Amino acid sequence: MNGGLKPAIKPRYFHYPTVPMTHSPSFCIQTSGLGKDFDGAVAVGGIDLAVRAGSITALLGGNGAGKSTTMGMLLGLLEPSRGRIEIFGHDLKRARDKIVPYVNFSSPYVDLPNRLTVRQNLTVYGHLYGVANLKARMAELAAELQIAELLDRRHGSLSAGQRTRASLAKSLLNKPRLLLLDEPTASLDPDTADWVRTLLMDYRRAAGATIFMSSHNMYEVERMADDVIVMKRGVIVARGAPRELLTRFDRSNLEEVFLDIARA
Protein backbone atom coordinates (compact mmCIF):
# COMPACT_ATOMS: atom_id res chain seq x y z
CA MET A 1 0.00 0.00 0.00
CA ASN A 2 1.32 3.39 -0.81
CA GLY A 3 -1.75 5.46 -0.02
CA GLY A 4 -2.90 5.95 -3.61
CA LEU A 5 0.49 7.10 -4.86
CA LYS A 6 1.00 7.17 -8.60
CA PRO A 7 4.66 6.31 -9.14
CA ALA A 8 4.33 6.83 -12.87
CA ILE A 9 3.98 10.56 -12.30
CA LYS A 10 7.41 11.86 -11.45
CA PRO A 11 7.58 14.77 -9.04
CA ARG A 12 8.82 17.99 -10.61
CA TYR A 13 10.48 20.90 -8.89
CA PHE A 14 11.97 22.63 -11.89
CA HIS A 15 9.90 25.77 -11.58
CA TYR A 16 10.98 26.46 -8.00
CA PRO A 17 12.92 29.67 -7.58
CA THR A 18 15.88 29.41 -5.26
CA VAL A 19 16.46 31.58 -2.23
CA PRO A 20 18.82 34.42 -3.18
CA MET A 21 22.36 34.10 -1.90
CA THR A 22 24.86 36.93 -2.07
CA HIS A 23 27.66 34.42 -2.00
CA SER A 24 27.70 30.67 -2.39
CA PRO A 25 30.08 29.09 0.06
CA SER A 26 31.67 25.81 -0.98
CA PHE A 27 30.39 24.18 2.15
CA CYS A 28 26.85 24.35 3.39
CA ILE A 29 27.67 22.86 6.78
CA GLN A 30 31.01 23.06 8.52
CA THR A 31 31.69 21.97 12.06
CA SER A 32 34.89 22.03 14.01
CA GLY A 33 35.41 19.98 17.16
CA LEU A 34 31.65 19.55 17.53
CA GLY A 35 30.89 17.51 20.60
CA LYS A 36 28.09 16.69 22.99
CA ASP A 37 28.14 15.07 26.41
CA PHE A 38 25.17 13.85 28.41
CA ASP A 39 25.84 13.52 32.15
CA GLY A 40 29.55 13.12 31.48
CA ALA A 41 29.06 10.44 28.81
CA VAL A 42 30.33 11.45 25.38
CA ALA A 43 27.59 11.17 22.74
CA VAL A 44 29.51 13.00 20.02
CA GLY A 45 33.20 13.45 20.49
CA GLY A 46 34.51 16.42 18.59
CA ILE A 47 33.67 15.88 14.93
CA ASP A 48 34.71 18.00 11.95
CA LEU A 49 32.09 18.00 9.21
CA ALA A 50 32.37 19.66 5.82
CA VAL A 51 29.21 19.14 3.79
CA ARG A 52 29.48 20.45 0.23
CA ALA A 53 26.84 22.91 -0.87
CA GLY A 54 24.37 21.24 -3.23
CA SER A 55 25.38 17.73 -2.26
CA ILE A 56 23.45 14.88 -0.75
CA THR A 57 25.43 13.68 2.21
CA ALA A 58 24.47 10.63 4.20
CA LEU A 59 25.31 10.13 7.83
CA LEU A 60 25.62 6.46 8.71
CA GLY A 61 26.18 4.63 11.94
CA GLY A 62 24.72 2.02 14.22
CA ASN A 63 22.37 2.75 17.07
CA GLY A 64 24.03 5.08 19.56
CA ALA A 65 26.66 6.23 17.05
CA GLY A 66 25.68 9.88 17.57
CA LYS A 67 23.74 10.54 14.35
CA SER A 68 20.57 11.89 15.97
CA THR A 69 22.60 13.95 18.42
CA THR A 70 24.53 15.45 15.51
CA MET A 71 21.28 16.18 13.66
CA GLY A 72 19.82 17.78 16.79
CA MET A 73 22.83 20.06 17.10
CA LEU A 74 22.65 21.06 13.43
CA LEU A 75 18.98 21.93 13.91
CA GLY A 76 19.78 24.07 16.93
CA LEU A 77 17.60 21.87 19.15
CA LEU A 78 20.59 20.60 21.10
CA GLU A 79 23.27 22.85 22.45
CA PRO A 80 26.77 21.47 21.75
CA SER A 81 29.04 20.90 24.72
CA ARG A 82 31.96 22.11 22.62
CA GLY A 83 32.90 23.08 19.08
CA ARG A 84 31.34 25.28 16.47
CA ILE A 85 28.74 24.91 13.72
CA GLU A 86 28.67 27.04 10.59
CA ILE A 87 25.74 26.83 8.19
CA PHE A 88 25.81 28.88 4.97
CA GLY A 89 29.00 30.46 6.38
CA HIS A 90 27.20 31.77 9.48
CA ASP A 91 27.84 30.70 13.06
CA LEU A 92 24.66 28.85 14.12
CA LYS A 93 24.89 30.05 17.71
CA ARG A 94 25.22 33.72 16.82
CA ALA A 95 23.23 33.98 13.61
CA ARG A 96 20.43 31.44 14.10
CA ASP A 97 17.82 33.89 12.83
CA LYS A 98 19.64 34.31 9.51
CA ILE A 99 20.04 30.58 8.98
CA VAL A 100 16.84 28.92 10.17
CA PRO A 101 14.43 30.40 7.58
CA TYR A 102 16.43 28.50 4.92
CA VAL A 103 16.59 25.19 6.76
CA ASN A 104 13.94 22.56 7.37
CA PHE A 105 13.79 18.98 8.48
CA SER A 106 11.75 15.85 8.63
CA SER A 107 12.04 13.00 11.06
CA PRO A 108 9.79 10.06 11.81
CA TYR A 109 10.63 10.59 15.49
CA VAL A 110 9.45 14.19 15.75
CA ASP A 111 5.75 14.26 15.01
CA LEU A 112 3.39 16.83 13.63
CA PRO A 113 0.23 17.40 15.70
CA ASN A 114 -1.99 14.39 15.06
CA ARG A 115 -5.29 16.15 15.72
CA LEU A 116 -4.70 18.81 13.09
CA THR A 117 -5.42 18.20 9.44
CA VAL A 118 -2.58 18.23 6.93
CA ARG A 119 -3.79 21.61 5.66
CA GLN A 120 -3.89 23.03 9.17
CA ASN A 121 -0.39 21.78 9.96
CA LEU A 122 0.94 23.27 6.73
CA THR A 123 -0.80 26.56 7.50
CA VAL A 124 0.68 26.68 10.99
CA TYR A 125 4.20 25.94 9.77
CA GLY A 126 3.80 28.25 6.82
CA HIS A 127 3.20 31.03 9.34
CA LEU A 128 6.14 29.96 11.50
CA TYR A 129 8.49 29.96 8.50
CA GLY A 130 7.08 33.20 7.14
CA VAL A 131 6.16 31.64 3.79
CA ALA A 132 4.83 34.24 1.39
CA ASN A 133 1.81 33.30 -0.74
CA LEU A 134 1.15 30.38 1.52
CA LYS A 135 -2.00 29.15 -0.21
CA ALA A 136 -0.25 29.00 -3.56
CA ARG A 137 2.73 27.26 -2.01
CA MET A 138 0.48 24.68 -0.37
CA ALA A 139 -1.29 24.05 -3.66
CA GLU A 140 2.10 23.57 -5.36
CA LEU A 141 3.21 21.09 -2.72
CA ALA A 142 -0.12 19.28 -2.76
CA ALA A 143 0.34 18.71 -6.48
CA GLU A 144 4.02 17.77 -6.28
CA LEU A 145 3.59 15.39 -3.37
CA GLN A 146 0.17 14.12 -4.46
CA ILE A 147 -1.41 14.99 -1.13
CA ALA A 148 -4.36 17.05 -2.39
CA GLU A 149 -6.81 14.39 -1.25
CA LEU A 150 -5.12 14.21 2.17
CA LEU A 151 -5.22 17.92 2.95
CA ASP A 152 -8.40 17.77 4.99
CA ARG A 153 -7.58 14.57 6.80
CA ARG A 154 -6.12 14.56 10.28
CA HIS A 155 -2.41 13.81 10.42
CA GLY A 156 -3.09 11.08 12.98
CA SER A 157 -5.40 9.23 10.59
CA LEU A 158 -2.80 8.88 7.82
CA SER A 159 -0.87 5.75 6.93
CA ALA A 160 2.91 5.71 7.38
CA GLY A 161 3.48 6.56 3.73
CA GLN A 162 0.94 9.36 3.77
CA ARG A 163 2.44 10.77 6.97
CA THR A 164 5.85 10.76 5.36
CA ARG A 165 4.52 12.75 2.41
CA ALA A 166 2.73 15.18 4.73
CA SER A 167 5.92 15.63 6.76
CA LEU A 168 7.90 16.14 3.57
CA ALA A 169 5.42 18.81 2.50
CA LYS A 170 6.06 20.59 5.80
CA SER A 171 9.82 20.26 5.32
CA LEU A 172 9.65 21.74 1.80
CA LEU A 173 7.24 24.59 2.66
CA ASN A 174 9.95 27.24 2.91
CA LYS A 175 11.96 25.93 -0.09
CA PRO A 176 14.87 25.09 2.19
CA ARG A 177 18.45 25.50 1.02
CA LEU A 178 19.41 22.90 3.58
CA LEU A 179 17.17 19.92 4.19
CA LEU A 180 17.96 17.71 7.17
CA LEU A 181 16.32 14.31 7.01
CA ASP A 182 16.34 11.66 9.69
CA GLU A 183 15.70 8.29 8.04
CA PRO A 184 13.47 9.72 5.31
CA THR A 185 12.15 6.36 4.16
CA ALA A 186 11.90 4.51 7.47
CA SER A 187 8.80 2.30 7.65
CA LEU A 188 7.88 2.91 4.00
CA ASP A 189 7.16 0.18 1.49
CA PRO A 190 9.71 -0.11 -1.37
CA ASP A 191 7.43 1.63 -3.88
CA THR A 192 6.76 4.69 -1.69
CA ALA A 193 10.38 4.78 -0.55
CA ASP A 194 11.56 4.86 -4.15
CA TRP A 195 9.10 7.65 -4.93
CA VAL A 196 10.36 9.69 -1.98
CA ARG A 197 14.01 9.23 -3.04
CA THR A 198 13.22 10.38 -6.56
CA LEU A 199 11.40 13.40 -5.24
CA LEU A 200 14.26 14.38 -2.95
CA MET A 201 16.86 14.01 -5.69
CA ASP A 202 14.74 16.11 -8.05
CA TYR A 203 14.31 18.76 -5.38
CA ARG A 204 18.05 18.89 -4.76
CA ARG A 205 18.74 19.24 -8.48
CA ALA A 206 16.08 21.86 -9.16
CA ALA A 207 16.54 24.01 -6.07
CA GLY A 208 20.29 23.57 -5.71
CA ALA A 209 19.66 22.55 -2.13
CA THR A 210 21.90 20.56 0.17
CA ILE A 211 20.47 17.43 1.73
CA PHE A 212 22.01 15.99 4.87
CA MET A 213 20.37 12.75 5.88
CA SER A 214 20.81 9.87 8.23
CA SER A 215 19.78 6.45 7.07
CA HIS A 216 20.06 2.77 7.86
CA ASN A 217 19.15 1.85 4.30
CA MET A 218 22.41 1.23 2.44
CA TYR A 219 20.72 0.84 -0.92
CA GLU A 220 19.21 4.28 -0.44
CA VAL A 221 22.56 5.77 0.47
CA GLU A 222 24.29 4.23 -2.54
CA ARG A 223 21.59 5.55 -4.81
CA MET A 224 21.27 9.05 -3.43
CA ALA A 225 24.42 10.15 -1.65
CA ASP A 226 27.35 12.03 -3.16
CA ASP A 227 29.23 11.76 0.12
CA VAL A 228 29.01 9.40 3.03
CA ILE A 229 30.07 9.96 6.62
CA VAL A 230 30.21 6.98 8.93
CA MET A 231 30.06 7.49 12.69
CA LYS A 232 30.81 5.05 15.44
CA ARG A 233 30.67 5.76 19.17
CA GLY A 234 30.41 9.48 18.58
CA VAL A 235 33.30 9.93 16.17
CA ILE A 236 33.70 9.85 12.40
CA VAL A 237 35.42 6.64 11.37
CA ALA A 238 35.13 6.88 7.59
CA ARG A 239 34.09 9.38 4.96
CA GLY A 240 34.13 9.74 1.21
CA ALA A 241 32.05 9.14 -1.89
CA PRO A 242 30.28 5.75 -1.91
CA ARG A 243 32.62 4.43 -4.61
CA GLU A 244 35.69 5.55 -2.68
CA LEU A 245 34.51 3.68 0.38
CA LEU A 246 33.82 0.54 -1.64
CA THR A 247 37.34 0.69 -3.05
CA ARG A 248 38.97 1.49 0.28
CA PHE A 249 37.24 -1.37 2.07
CA ASP A 250 37.41 -3.65 -0.96
CA ARG A 251 33.70 -4.42 -0.80
CA SER A 252 30.96 -4.63 -3.38
CA ASN A 253 28.29 -2.69 -1.52
CA LEU A 254 27.90 -0.20 1.32
CA GLU A 255 26.15 -2.70 3.55
CA GLU A 256 29.34 -4.76 3.69
CA VAL A 257 31.38 -1.63 4.36
CA PHE A 258 28.98 -0.68 7.17
CA LEU A 259 29.25 -4.16 8.70
CA ASP A 260 33.07 -4.10 8.46
CA ILE A 261 33.11 -0.80 10.35
CA ALA A 262 30.45 -1.78 12.86
CA ARG A 263 32.17 -5.05 13.74
CA ALA A 264 35.73 -3.77 13.72
Added chain:
Amino acid sequence: MISPAPEPVISPARLVLRRIGGVALRHVYLYLGSWPRLVEMMYWPMLNMLLFGFVSLSIVRHMGHVSVLGDAYLCGVMLAEINMRTVMAVMVMYMEEVWSRNLGHMFASPLRLRDYAASLIGLSTARCLVSVIPAFVLVYAMFGFSILHLGWALPAYVALLCMNGWWYGFMIMALLMRFGLAAEWLGWMGAWLLMPFMAPYYPVSILPQAFQWVSWALPGTYVFESMKQQLATGTARIDYIVISLGLNLGYLVAAGFVLSRAFRSAKKMGGLLQMGE
Protein backbone atom coordinates in the same frame (compact mmCIF):
# COMPACT_ATOMS: atom_id res chain seq x y z
CA MET B 1 26.87 34.43 3.35
CA ILE B 2 23.16 34.26 2.57
CA SER B 3 20.93 37.23 2.28
CA PRO B 4 19.00 37.63 5.55
CA ALA B 5 15.73 38.41 3.78
CA PRO B 6 13.48 35.60 2.51
CA GLU B 7 11.93 35.96 -0.94
CA PRO B 8 9.59 37.76 -1.41
CA VAL B 9 10.52 40.12 1.37
CA ILE B 10 8.23 40.24 4.40
CA SER B 11 9.08 42.88 6.96
CA PRO B 12 10.65 41.59 10.21
CA ALA B 13 7.73 42.94 12.24
CA ARG B 14 5.24 41.06 10.08
CA LEU B 15 7.34 37.90 10.36
CA VAL B 16 7.16 38.16 14.15
CA LEU B 17 3.39 38.62 13.97
CA ARG B 18 3.05 35.67 11.62
CA ARG B 19 5.04 33.46 13.97
CA ILE B 20 2.89 34.52 16.92
CA GLY B 21 -0.20 33.98 14.77
CA GLY B 22 1.10 30.57 13.69
CA VAL B 23 1.24 29.32 17.27
CA ALA B 24 -2.19 30.83 17.91
CA LEU B 25 -3.63 29.09 14.83
CA ARG B 26 -2.22 25.77 15.98
CA HIS B 27 -4.31 26.00 19.17
CA VAL B 28 -7.39 27.49 17.53
CA TYR B 29 -7.44 24.57 15.07
CA LEU B 30 -6.91 22.11 17.92
CA TYR B 31 -9.82 23.47 19.98
CA LEU B 32 -12.20 23.93 17.07
CA GLY B 33 -11.56 20.34 16.03
CA SER B 34 -12.02 18.86 19.49
CA TRP B 35 -15.38 19.39 21.19
CA PRO B 36 -14.32 17.58 24.39
CA ARG B 37 -11.59 20.20 24.83
CA LEU B 38 -14.08 23.01 24.25
CA VAL B 39 -16.58 21.53 26.71
CA GLU B 40 -13.88 20.86 29.32
CA MET B 41 -12.72 24.46 29.00
CA MET B 42 -16.15 25.73 30.13
CA TYR B 43 -17.19 22.82 32.31
CA TRP B 44 -15.00 23.37 35.40
CA PRO B 45 -15.69 27.09 35.83
CA MET B 46 -19.43 26.45 35.47
CA LEU B 47 -19.32 23.61 37.95
CA ASN B 48 -17.34 25.74 40.43
CA MET B 49 -19.75 28.62 40.03
CA LEU B 50 -22.77 26.41 40.67
CA LEU B 51 -21.17 24.84 43.71
CA PHE B 52 -19.94 28.05 45.28
CA GLY B 53 -23.02 29.95 44.18
CA PHE B 54 -25.14 27.71 46.38
CA VAL B 55 -22.63 28.02 49.22
CA SER B 56 -22.88 31.79 48.83
CA LEU B 57 -26.67 31.60 48.75
CA SER B 58 -26.73 29.63 51.97
CA ILE B 59 -24.45 32.23 53.60
CA VAL B 60 -26.85 34.99 52.60
CA ARG B 61 -29.94 33.02 53.70
CA HIS B 62 -28.50 32.29 57.14
CA MET B 63 -26.82 35.69 57.65
CA GLY B 64 -29.13 37.88 55.63
CA HIS B 65 -27.97 41.11 57.27
CA VAL B 66 -24.43 40.59 55.97
CA SER B 67 -25.24 39.71 52.37
CA VAL B 68 -22.08 41.50 51.33
CA LEU B 69 -20.22 38.49 52.73
CA GLY B 70 -21.99 36.25 50.25
CA ASP B 71 -21.26 38.69 47.43
CA ALA B 72 -17.60 38.92 48.40
CA TYR B 73 -17.38 35.15 48.51
CA LEU B 74 -18.99 34.72 45.10
CA CYS B 75 -16.95 37.55 43.62
CA GLY B 76 -13.78 35.96 45.04
CA VAL B 77 -14.69 32.67 43.41
CA MET B 78 -15.25 34.40 40.06
CA LEU B 79 -12.00 36.37 40.14
CA ALA B 80 -10.03 33.35 41.39
CA GLU B 81 -11.41 31.45 38.43
CA ILE B 82 -9.91 34.07 36.08
CA ASN B 83 -6.50 33.62 37.67
CA MET B 84 -6.62 29.83 37.70
CA ARG B 85 -7.92 29.50 34.15
CA THR B 86 -5.05 31.65 32.88
CA VAL B 87 -2.43 29.60 34.73
CA MET B 88 -3.98 26.37 33.49
CA ALA B 89 -4.23 27.70 29.94
CA VAL B 90 -0.51 28.51 29.75
CA MET B 91 0.36 25.13 31.20
CA VAL B 92 -2.08 23.08 29.13
CA MET B 93 -1.12 24.75 25.86
CA TYR B 94 2.54 23.98 26.49
CA MET B 95 1.63 20.42 27.47
CA GLU B 96 -0.28 20.03 24.18
CA GLU B 97 3.05 20.52 22.36
CA VAL B 98 4.77 18.04 24.63
CA TRP B 99 2.02 15.43 24.29
CA SER B 100 2.03 15.73 20.51
CA ARG B 101 5.87 15.64 20.37
CA ASN B 102 5.76 18.83 18.38
CA LEU B 103 8.36 20.88 20.24
CA GLY B 104 11.18 19.82 17.92
CA HIS B 105 9.35 21.02 14.82
CA MET B 106 8.34 24.29 16.48
CA PHE B 107 11.72 25.28 17.81
CA ALA B 108 13.64 24.13 14.75
CA SER B 109 11.59 26.73 12.85
CA PRO B 110 12.28 30.48 13.05
CA LEU B 111 9.97 30.61 16.08
CA ARG B 112 11.74 32.20 19.05
CA LEU B 113 10.96 31.58 22.67
CA ARG B 114 9.71 35.14 23.07
CA ASP B 115 7.32 34.72 20.10
CA TYR B 116 6.02 31.57 21.71
CA ALA B 117 5.58 33.29 25.09
CA ALA B 118 3.81 36.24 23.45
CA SER B 119 1.45 33.86 21.71
CA LEU B 120 0.72 32.02 24.94
CA ILE B 121 -0.11 35.33 26.64
CA GLY B 122 -2.73 36.11 24.00
CA LEU B 123 -4.05 32.56 23.83
CA SER B 124 -4.27 32.06 27.58
CA THR B 125 -6.21 35.31 27.96
CA ALA B 126 -8.62 34.31 25.20
CA ARG B 127 -8.97 30.79 26.59
CA CYS B 128 -9.60 32.18 30.07
CA LEU B 129 -12.34 34.53 28.85
CA VAL B 130 -14.01 31.78 26.83
CA SER B 131 -13.91 29.61 29.97
CA VAL B 132 -15.26 32.10 32.49
CA ILE B 133 -17.77 34.24 30.60
CA PRO B 134 -20.38 31.44 30.27
CA ALA B 135 -19.88 30.69 33.98
CA PHE B 136 -20.45 34.34 34.87
CA VAL B 137 -23.63 34.37 32.77
CA LEU B 138 -24.74 31.25 34.63
CA VAL B 139 -24.14 32.95 37.98
CA TYR B 140 -26.27 35.89 36.87
CA ALA B 141 -29.04 33.60 35.62
CA MET B 142 -29.05 31.35 38.70
CA PHE B 143 -28.22 33.72 41.55
CA GLY B 144 -28.90 37.17 40.12
CA PHE B 145 -25.34 38.25 40.87
CA SER B 146 -23.39 40.19 38.26
CA ILE B 147 -19.66 40.74 38.48
CA LEU B 148 -20.25 43.90 36.39
CA HIS B 149 -21.20 45.55 39.71
CA LEU B 150 -17.47 46.04 40.21
CA GLY B 151 -17.66 48.74 37.54
CA TRP B 152 -14.50 50.35 36.17
CA ALA B 153 -12.31 48.28 38.50
CA LEU B 154 -13.39 45.01 36.87
CA PRO B 155 -11.21 45.33 33.72
CA ALA B 156 -8.27 46.26 35.96
CA TYR B 157 -8.88 43.22 38.20
CA VAL B 158 -9.22 40.91 35.19
CA ALA B 159 -6.03 42.27 33.58
CA LEU B 160 -4.04 41.98 36.82
CA LEU B 161 -5.23 38.45 37.54
CA CYS B 162 -4.45 37.40 33.96
CA MET B 163 -0.96 38.89 34.33
CA ASN B 164 -0.57 36.96 37.56
CA GLY B 165 -1.61 33.84 35.63
CA TRP B 166 0.89 34.51 32.82
CA TRP B 167 4.00 34.74 34.95
CA TYR B 168 3.00 31.91 37.21
CA GLY B 169 2.11 29.78 34.18
CA PHE B 170 5.55 30.54 32.71
CA MET B 171 7.20 29.45 35.97
CA ILE B 172 5.37 26.13 35.80
CA MET B 173 6.21 25.84 32.11
CA ALA B 174 9.89 26.40 32.99
CA LEU B 175 9.65 23.55 35.48
CA LEU B 176 8.17 21.28 32.81
CA MET B 177 10.75 22.37 30.26
CA ARG B 178 13.59 21.70 32.68
CA PHE B 179 12.40 18.35 34.03
CA GLY B 180 10.13 17.12 31.24
CA LEU B 181 7.06 14.97 31.71
CA ALA B 182 8.44 13.70 35.01
CA ALA B 183 7.38 17.06 36.43
CA GLU B 184 3.86 17.02 34.95
CA TRP B 185 2.15 16.16 38.24
CA LEU B 186 4.24 18.72 40.06
CA GLY B 187 2.96 21.19 37.50
CA TRP B 188 -0.68 20.35 38.16
CA MET B 189 -0.11 20.65 41.91
CA GLY B 190 1.89 23.84 41.50
CA ALA B 191 -0.90 25.48 39.51
CA TRP B 192 -3.02 25.64 42.70
CA LEU B 193 -0.21 26.36 45.13
CA LEU B 194 -0.54 30.15 45.32
CA MET B 195 -4.32 30.26 45.65
CA PRO B 196 -4.58 29.88 49.46
CA PHE B 197 -2.03 32.68 49.90
CA MET B 198 -3.92 35.05 47.63
CA ALA B 199 -6.88 34.93 50.02
CA PRO B 200 -9.66 35.08 47.43
CA TYR B 201 -12.50 34.09 49.77
CA TYR B 202 -11.30 35.41 53.14
CA PRO B 203 -9.32 38.40 54.43
CA VAL B 204 -5.52 38.15 54.45
CA SER B 205 -5.58 39.00 58.16
CA ILE B 206 -7.03 35.57 58.90
CA LEU B 207 -3.82 33.89 57.70
CA PRO B 208 -0.91 33.09 60.04
CA GLN B 209 1.75 35.82 60.06
CA ALA B 210 4.27 33.86 57.97
CA PHE B 211 1.59 33.17 55.36
CA GLN B 212 0.67 36.85 55.31
CA TRP B 213 4.23 37.77 54.25
CA VAL B 214 3.91 35.40 51.31
CA SER B 215 0.44 36.71 50.65
CA TRP B 216 1.48 40.37 50.39
CA ALA B 217 4.24 39.40 47.95
CA LEU B 218 1.64 38.14 45.47
CA PRO B 219 -0.02 40.55 43.02
CA GLY B 220 -3.32 38.66 43.14
CA THR B 221 -3.72 39.30 46.87
CA TYR B 222 -4.02 43.06 46.26
CA VAL B 223 -6.76 42.47 43.71
CA PHE B 224 -8.80 40.30 46.07
CA GLU B 225 -8.33 42.72 48.98
CA SER B 226 -9.36 45.67 46.81
CA MET B 227 -12.42 43.75 45.63
CA LYS B 228 -13.46 42.92 49.20
CA GLN B 229 -13.06 46.54 50.31
CA GLN B 230 -14.94 47.75 47.23
CA LEU B 231 -17.90 45.51 48.02
CA ALA B 232 -17.86 46.67 51.64
CA THR B 233 -17.27 50.41 51.11
CA GLY B 234 -18.10 50.99 47.45
CA THR B 235 -14.56 52.20 46.66
CA ALA B 236 -11.77 50.22 45.01
CA ARG B 237 -8.21 50.54 46.37
CA ILE B 238 -6.25 52.28 43.62
CA ASP B 239 -3.02 51.95 45.62
CA TYR B 240 -3.52 48.17 45.69
CA ILE B 241 -4.15 48.11 41.95
CA VAL B 242 -0.89 50.02 41.34
CA ILE B 243 1.11 47.75 43.67
CA SER B 244 -0.36 44.69 41.98
CA LEU B 245 0.63 46.03 38.56
CA GLY B 246 4.19 46.74 39.72
CA LEU B 247 4.57 43.30 41.27
CA ASN B 248 3.13 41.62 38.19
CA LEU B 249 5.58 43.42 35.89
CA GLY B 250 8.49 42.47 38.14
CA TYR B 251 7.42 38.83 38.26
CA LEU B 252 6.86 38.77 34.49
CA VAL B 253 10.46 39.85 33.91
CA ALA B 254 11.68 37.28 36.43
CA ALA B 255 9.54 34.54 34.85
CA GLY B 256 10.90 35.43 31.42
CA PHE B 257 14.42 35.01 32.75
CA VAL B 258 13.62 31.69 34.42
CA LEU B 259 11.87 30.45 31.27
CA SER B 260 14.81 31.35 29.04
CA ARG B 261 17.18 29.54 31.43
CA ALA B 262 14.91 26.48 31.40
CA PHE B 263 14.76 26.60 27.58
CA ARG B 264 18.54 26.65 27.41
CA SER B 265 18.72 23.82 29.89
CA ALA B 266 16.25 21.79 27.77
CA LYS B 267 18.48 22.42 24.75
CA LYS B 268 21.51 21.22 26.69
CA MET B 269 19.76 18.08 27.89
CA GLY B 270 17.93 17.20 24.69
CA GLY B 271 14.50 17.96 26.14
CA LEU B 272 13.17 19.54 22.96
CA LEU B 273 13.82 16.34 21.02
CA GLN B 274 12.88 13.74 23.60
CA MET B 275 9.83 15.15 25.32
CA GLY B 276 6.62 13.33 24.55
CA GLU B 277 4.31 10.58 25.63
